[in-house]
Amino acid sequence: MKKNVTGVVVGSLNMDLIVTGESIPKPGETVSANHFITIPGGKGANQAVACANLGATIRMVGRVGDDNFGKELKKSLSLNNIDNSFVLVDKKTSTGVALISVDKDGENSISAVYGANMSFPKKQLEAAKESLNGADFLLLQNEVPVELNISIAKYAKSKNIPVFWDPAPSNDESIGIMEFCSYLTPNSIEAEKITGLSIKTPEQAVQACEAISRSYPEVIPLITLNKEGVAVSFDSNAKIIKGFEVDVIDTIGAGDAFIAGLAISIAEGNDFINACNFANASAALSVTKQGAQTAMPNRNNVEDFLRTFIKF
Numbered sequence: 001m002k003k004n005v006t007g008v009v010v011g012s013l014n015m016d017l018i019v020t021g022e023s024i025p026k027p028g029e030t031v032s033a034n035h036f037i038t039i040p041g042g043k044g045a046n047q048a049v050a051c052a053n054l055g056a057t058i059r060m061v062g063r064v065g066d067d068n069f070g071k072e073l074k075k076s077l078s079l080n081n082i083d084n085s086f087v088l089v090d091k092k093t094s095t096g097v098a099l100i101s102v103d104k105d106g107e108n109s110i111s112a113v114y115g116a117n118m119s120f121p122k123k124q125l126e127a128a129k130e131s132l133n134g135a136d137f138l139l140l141q142n143e144v145p146v147e148l149n150i151s152i153a154k155y156a157k158s159k160n161i162p163v164f165w166d167p168a169p170s171n172d173e174s175i176g177i178m179e180f181c182s183y184l185t186p187n188s189i190e191a192e193k194i195t196g197l198s199i200k201t202p203e204q205a206v207q208a209c210e211a212i213s214r215s216y217p218e219v220i221p222l223i224t225l226n227k228e229g230v231a232v233s234f235d236s237n238a239k240i241i242k243g244f245e246v247d248v249i250d251t252i253g254a255g256d257a258f259i260a261g262l263a264i265s266i267a268e269g270n271d272f273i274n275a276c277n278f279a280n281a282s283a284a285l286s287v288t289k290q291g292a293q294t295a296m297p298n299r300n301n302v303e304d305f306l307r308t309f310i311k312f
Protein backbone atom coordinates (compact mmCIF):
# COMPACT_ATOMS: atom_id res chain seq x y z
CA MET A 1 0.00 0.00 0.00
CA LYS A 2 1.48 3.32 -1.07
CA LYS A 3 1.40 6.18 1.45
CA ASN A 4 2.14 9.87 0.89
CA VAL A 5 0.68 10.01 -2.59
CA THR A 6 1.18 13.11 -4.73
CA GLY A 7 -1.61 14.63 -6.79
CA VAL A 8 -2.12 17.53 -9.16
CA VAL A 9 -5.34 19.49 -9.49
CA VAL A 10 -5.76 21.51 -12.66
CA GLY A 11 -8.83 23.61 -12.04
CA SER A 12 -10.72 26.60 -10.77
CA LEU A 13 -10.38 28.97 -7.86
CA ASN A 14 -13.48 31.04 -7.02
CA MET A 15 -14.46 33.20 -4.11
CA ASP A 16 -17.79 31.78 -2.88
CA LEU A 17 -20.40 34.33 -1.78
CA ILE A 18 -22.82 32.17 0.19
CA VAL A 19 -26.35 33.19 1.25
CA THR A 20 -28.24 30.83 3.55
CA GLY A 21 -31.99 31.05 4.05
CA GLU A 22 -35.28 29.19 4.18
CA SER A 23 -35.43 28.63 0.43
CA ILE A 24 -33.56 29.20 -2.81
CA PRO A 25 -35.35 31.92 -4.84
CA LYS A 26 -37.26 30.76 -7.93
CA PRO A 27 -36.97 32.83 -11.15
CA GLY A 28 -38.57 36.22 -10.53
CA GLU A 29 -38.80 35.69 -6.77
CA THR A 30 -37.08 37.66 -4.01
CA VAL A 31 -36.56 35.87 -0.70
CA SER A 32 -35.22 37.12 2.57
CA ALA A 33 -32.21 35.11 3.75
CA ASN A 34 -30.60 35.09 7.17
CA HIS A 35 -26.85 34.60 6.73
CA PHE A 36 -24.09 35.71 4.35
CA ILE A 37 -20.47 34.59 4.28
CA THR A 38 -17.50 34.75 1.89
CA ILE A 39 -15.40 31.55 1.74
CA PRO A 40 -12.65 30.36 -0.66
CA GLY A 41 -14.06 27.90 -3.20
CA GLY A 42 -13.92 26.78 -6.81
CA LYS A 43 -14.21 23.08 -7.64
CA GLY A 44 -10.49 22.78 -8.36
CA ALA A 45 -9.30 24.50 -5.19
CA ASN A 46 -11.89 22.64 -3.10
CA GLN A 47 -10.61 19.32 -4.42
CA ALA A 48 -7.03 20.39 -3.76
CA VAL A 49 -7.87 21.26 -0.14
CA ALA A 50 -9.83 18.03 0.31
CA CYS A 51 -6.89 15.97 -0.98
CA ALA A 52 -4.39 17.82 1.21
CA ASN A 53 -6.58 17.34 4.29
CA LEU A 54 -6.72 13.63 3.53
CA GLY A 55 -2.92 13.47 3.56
CA ALA A 56 -1.77 13.86 -0.05
CA THR A 57 0.95 16.17 -1.30
CA ILE A 58 -0.86 18.48 -3.72
CA ARG A 59 0.09 20.92 -6.46
CA MET A 60 -2.62 23.21 -7.80
CA VAL A 61 -2.58 24.65 -11.32
CA GLY A 62 -4.96 27.55 -11.95
CA ARG A 63 -5.46 31.28 -12.51
CA VAL A 64 -6.63 34.15 -10.37
CA GLY A 65 -6.96 37.89 -11.05
CA ASP A 66 -4.64 40.55 -9.68
CA ASP A 67 -7.08 41.46 -6.89
CA ASN A 68 -7.87 40.79 -3.23
CA PHE A 69 -9.97 37.69 -3.90
CA GLY A 70 -7.07 36.24 -5.91
CA LYS A 71 -4.64 36.89 -3.05
CA GLU A 72 -7.01 35.32 -0.51
CA LEU A 73 -7.54 32.23 -2.66
CA LYS A 74 -3.82 31.63 -3.13
CA LYS A 75 -3.30 32.16 0.59
CA SER A 76 -6.01 29.64 1.41
CA LEU A 77 -4.12 27.05 -0.64
CA SER A 78 -0.84 27.68 1.13
CA LEU A 79 -2.55 27.62 4.55
CA ASN A 80 -3.72 24.14 3.57
CA ASN A 81 -0.15 23.07 2.67
CA ILE A 82 -0.81 23.08 -1.08
CA ASP A 83 1.89 24.12 -3.55
CA ASN A 84 0.31 27.19 -5.21
CA SER A 85 3.34 28.12 -7.31
CA PHE A 86 1.51 26.93 -10.45
CA VAL A 87 -1.40 29.31 -9.78
CA LEU A 88 -0.71 32.18 -12.17
CA VAL A 89 -1.93 35.76 -11.75
CA ASP A 90 -3.87 37.26 -14.66
CA LYS A 91 -3.38 41.02 -14.87
CA LYS A 92 -6.34 41.58 -17.20
CA THR A 93 -9.21 39.54 -15.74
CA SER A 94 -10.70 39.38 -12.28
CA THR A 95 -10.76 36.36 -9.99
CA GLY A 96 -13.67 33.93 -10.39
CA VAL A 97 -16.65 34.30 -8.07
CA ALA A 98 -19.59 32.01 -7.31
CA LEU A 99 -22.95 33.18 -5.95
CA ILE A 100 -24.36 30.34 -3.88
CA SER A 101 -27.83 30.05 -2.33
CA VAL A 102 -28.35 27.42 0.34
CA ASP A 103 -31.79 26.43 1.64
CA LYS A 104 -32.91 25.06 5.02
CA ASP A 105 -32.21 21.48 3.93
CA GLY A 106 -28.66 22.29 2.86
CA GLU A 107 -29.41 22.07 -0.88
CA ASN A 108 -27.71 24.69 -3.01
CA SER A 109 -27.71 26.36 -6.38
CA ILE A 110 -24.65 28.08 -7.83
CA SER A 111 -24.06 30.78 -10.47
CA ALA A 112 -20.38 31.32 -11.19
CA VAL A 113 -18.50 33.97 -13.16
CA TYR A 114 -15.24 32.22 -13.94
CA GLY A 115 -13.13 35.29 -14.83
CA ALA A 116 -9.41 34.46 -14.79
CA ASN A 117 -10.11 30.71 -14.59
CA MET A 118 -11.09 30.81 -18.25
CA SER A 119 -7.97 32.55 -19.64
CA PHE A 120 -5.71 30.11 -21.39
CA PRO A 121 -2.27 31.44 -22.35
CA LYS A 122 0.22 28.83 -23.56
CA LYS A 123 2.22 29.04 -20.33
CA GLN A 124 -0.76 27.63 -18.42
CA LEU A 125 -0.43 24.31 -20.22
CA GLU A 126 3.35 24.34 -19.74
CA ALA A 127 2.84 24.93 -15.99
CA ALA A 128 0.33 22.08 -15.87
CA LYS A 129 2.71 19.66 -17.62
CA GLU A 130 5.59 20.61 -15.32
CA SER A 131 3.40 20.14 -12.24
CA LEU A 132 2.73 16.51 -13.21
CA ASN A 133 6.34 15.42 -12.63
CA GLY A 134 6.20 12.50 -10.21
CA ALA A 135 2.41 12.76 -9.71
CA ASP A 136 0.25 9.74 -8.83
CA PHE A 137 -3.02 11.24 -10.12
CA LEU A 138 -4.56 14.22 -11.87
CA LEU A 139 -7.93 15.76 -10.94
CA LEU A 140 -9.96 17.78 -13.46
CA GLN A 141 -13.34 19.54 -13.44
CA ASN A 142 -15.11 21.77 -16.02
CA GLU A 143 -14.38 25.25 -14.68
CA VAL A 144 -11.29 25.94 -16.82
CA PRO A 145 -10.96 25.99 -20.64
CA VAL A 146 -11.86 22.69 -22.30
CA GLU A 147 -8.71 22.82 -24.48
CA LEU A 148 -6.55 22.99 -21.35
CA ASN A 149 -8.37 20.02 -19.80
CA ILE A 150 -8.13 17.89 -22.93
CA SER A 151 -4.45 18.72 -23.51
CA ILE A 152 -3.39 18.00 -19.94
CA ALA A 153 -5.52 14.82 -19.74
CA LYS A 154 -3.86 13.57 -22.92
CA TYR A 155 -0.43 14.38 -21.52
CA ALA A 156 -1.21 12.65 -18.19
CA LYS A 157 -2.40 9.52 -19.98
CA SER A 158 0.82 9.47 -22.05
CA LYS A 159 2.71 9.40 -18.70
CA ASN A 160 0.44 6.69 -17.23
CA ILE A 161 -0.96 9.09 -14.64
CA PRO A 162 -4.65 8.28 -13.98
CA VAL A 163 -7.09 11.10 -14.68
CA PHE A 164 -10.07 11.60 -12.35
CA TRP A 165 -12.65 13.87 -13.99
CA ASP A 166 -15.57 15.61 -12.29
CA PRO A 167 -17.58 16.82 -15.34
CA ALA A 168 -19.14 19.75 -13.49
CA PRO A 169 -20.69 21.97 -14.64
CA SER A 170 -21.96 20.12 -17.73
CA ASN A 171 -20.37 21.15 -20.98
CA ASP A 172 -20.89 19.28 -24.28
CA GLU A 173 -17.42 20.04 -25.69
CA SER A 174 -15.67 18.52 -22.69
CA ILE A 175 -16.66 14.97 -23.69
CA GLY A 176 -13.30 14.80 -25.54
CA ILE A 177 -11.70 14.26 -22.10
CA MET A 178 -13.27 10.78 -21.97
CA GLU A 179 -10.58 9.38 -24.26
CA PHE A 180 -7.95 10.11 -21.61
CA CYS A 181 -9.98 9.64 -18.43
CA SER A 182 -9.81 6.72 -15.97
CA TYR A 183 -12.52 7.67 -13.42
CA LEU A 184 -15.58 9.85 -14.12
CA THR A 185 -17.66 11.27 -11.23
CA PRO A 186 -20.77 13.12 -12.48
CA ASN A 187 -23.81 13.80 -10.32
CA SER A 188 -27.11 12.62 -11.76
CA ILE A 189 -27.79 15.89 -13.64
CA GLU A 190 -24.37 15.75 -15.31
CA ALA A 191 -24.77 12.03 -16.02
CA GLU A 192 -28.13 12.71 -17.72
CA LYS A 193 -26.37 15.18 -20.03
CA ILE A 194 -23.62 12.66 -20.83
CA THR A 195 -25.92 9.68 -21.46
CA GLY A 196 -29.15 11.33 -22.64
CA LEU A 197 -30.96 9.08 -20.10
CA SER A 198 -33.34 10.24 -17.38
CA ILE A 199 -31.93 9.54 -13.89
CA LYS A 200 -34.56 9.89 -11.19
CA THR A 201 -33.81 6.72 -9.18
CA PRO A 202 -30.69 4.83 -8.05
CA GLU A 203 -31.64 1.99 -10.46
CA GLN A 204 -31.64 4.46 -13.36
CA ALA A 205 -28.23 5.71 -12.22
CA VAL A 206 -26.93 2.13 -12.36
CA GLN A 207 -28.31 1.81 -15.91
CA ALA A 208 -26.63 5.10 -16.85
CA CYS A 209 -23.32 3.71 -15.52
CA GLU A 210 -23.78 0.64 -17.72
CA ALA A 211 -24.45 2.89 -20.71
CA ILE A 212 -21.27 4.89 -20.02
CA SER A 213 -19.26 1.66 -19.71
CA ARG A 214 -20.60 0.43 -23.05
CA SER A 215 -19.63 3.68 -24.80
CA TYR A 216 -16.32 4.18 -22.98
CA PRO A 217 -15.02 0.78 -21.79
CA GLU A 218 -11.79 2.24 -20.38
CA VAL A 219 -13.60 4.71 -18.09
CA ILE A 220 -14.96 3.74 -14.66
CA PRO A 221 -18.15 5.77 -14.08
CA LEU A 222 -19.30 6.71 -10.58
CA ILE A 223 -22.57 8.68 -10.46
CA THR A 224 -22.87 10.45 -7.12
CA LEU A 225 -26.33 10.31 -5.51
CA ASN A 226 -25.97 12.30 -2.27
CA LYS A 227 -27.02 10.24 0.75
CA GLU A 228 -27.99 7.30 -1.48
CA GLY A 229 -24.27 6.81 -2.16
CA VAL A 230 -22.84 6.21 -5.60
CA ALA A 231 -23.79 4.15 -8.67
CA VAL A 232 -20.78 2.45 -10.23
CA SER A 233 -19.88 0.15 -13.07
CA PHE A 234 -16.70 -1.79 -12.42
CA ASP A 235 -15.40 -5.15 -13.65
CA SER A 236 -18.60 -5.76 -15.67
CA ASN A 237 -20.64 -5.27 -12.50
CA ALA A 238 -22.93 -2.23 -12.07
CA LYS A 239 -24.43 -1.48 -8.66
CA ILE A 240 -25.01 1.02 -5.85
CA ILE A 241 -22.45 1.46 -3.10
CA LYS A 242 -24.45 2.91 -0.25
CA GLY A 243 -23.65 6.31 1.27
CA PHE A 244 -23.98 7.50 4.87
CA GLU A 245 -26.85 9.37 6.55
CA VAL A 246 -25.65 12.50 8.35
CA ASP A 247 -27.14 15.82 9.48
CA VAL A 248 -26.71 18.17 6.54
CA ILE A 249 -25.60 21.79 6.90
CA ASP A 250 -24.84 22.33 3.21
CA THR A 251 -23.83 20.15 0.27
CA ILE A 252 -21.64 22.69 -1.58
CA GLY A 253 -18.40 20.70 -1.42
CA ALA A 254 -19.78 17.14 -1.44
CA GLY A 255 -18.82 16.29 -5.02
CA ASP A 256 -15.35 17.75 -4.48
CA ALA A 257 -14.84 15.78 -1.25
CA PHE A 258 -15.99 12.61 -3.02
CA ILE A 259 -13.56 12.74 -5.95
CA ALA A 260 -10.68 13.71 -3.64
CA GLY A 261 -11.32 10.70 -1.39
CA LEU A 262 -11.64 8.40 -4.38
CA ALA A 263 -8.42 9.57 -6.05
CA ILE A 264 -6.34 9.29 -2.88
CA SER A 265 -7.65 5.90 -1.93
CA ILE A 266 -7.12 4.47 -5.43
CA ALA A 267 -3.64 6.05 -5.66
CA GLU A 268 -2.74 4.45 -2.33
CA GLY A 269 -3.59 1.06 -3.83
CA ASN A 270 -6.86 0.30 -2.05
CA ASP A 271 -9.41 -1.84 -3.84
CA PHE A 272 -12.26 -0.14 -5.64
CA ILE A 273 -15.02 -0.82 -3.09
CA ASN A 274 -12.90 0.43 -0.19
CA ALA A 275 -12.02 3.51 -2.23
CA CYS A 276 -15.74 4.17 -2.83
CA ASN A 277 -16.48 3.82 0.90
CA PHE A 278 -13.65 6.22 1.70
CA ALA A 279 -14.96 8.69 -0.90
CA ASN A 280 -18.56 8.38 0.38
CA ALA A 281 -17.36 9.03 3.94
CA SER A 282 -15.33 12.05 2.84
CA ALA A 283 -18.41 13.45 1.05
CA ALA A 284 -20.73 12.69 4.00
CA LEU A 285 -18.48 14.51 6.47
CA SER A 286 -18.12 17.50 4.14
CA VAL A 287 -21.85 18.21 4.28
CA THR A 288 -21.89 18.43 8.07
CA LYS A 289 -20.13 21.83 8.03
CA GLN A 290 -20.65 25.11 6.20
CA GLY A 291 -18.94 25.90 2.90
CA ALA A 292 -16.62 23.83 0.74
CA GLN A 293 -12.95 24.27 1.69
CA THR A 294 -13.93 25.01 5.27
CA ALA A 295 -15.87 21.73 5.45
CA MET A 296 -13.33 19.25 4.09
CA PRO A 297 -12.62 16.47 6.62
CA ASN A 298 -9.13 15.34 7.52
CA ARG A 299 -7.81 11.78 7.36
CA ASN A 300 -8.53 10.92 10.99
CA ASN A 301 -12.11 12.22 10.70
CA VAL A 302 -12.76 9.93 7.73
CA GLU A 303 -11.08 6.84 9.19
CA ASP A 304 -12.87 7.26 12.56
CA PHE A 305 -16.19 7.77 10.78
CA LEU A 306 -15.70 4.64 8.67
CA ARG A 307 -14.80 2.58 11.73
CA THR A 308 -18.13 3.46 13.33
CA PHE A 309 -20.11 2.47 10.22
CA ILE A 310 -18.21 -0.44 8.72
CA LYS A 311 -17.13 -3.46 10.70
CA PHE A 312 -13.92 -4.76 9.14
Ligand code: RIB
Pocket: 012, 014, 015, 016, 040, 041, 042, 043, 046, 097, 098, 110, 112, 143, 252, 253, 255, 256, 292
Ligand atom coordinates in the same frame (compact mmCIF):
# COMPACT_ATOMS: atom_id res chain seq x y z
O1 RIB B 1 -18.23 22.42 -6.10
C1 RIB B 1 -18.54 23.58 -5.37
C2 RIB B 1 -17.94 24.79 -6.03
O2 RIB B 1 -18.59 25.05 -7.25
C3 RIB B 1 -18.07 26.06 -5.23
O3 RIB B 1 -17.04 26.23 -4.31
C4 RIB B 1 -18.15 27.14 -6.30
O4 RIB B 1 -17.03 27.95 -6.34
C5 RIB B 1 -18.37 26.40 -7.60
O5 RIB B 1 -17.28 26.44 -8.39
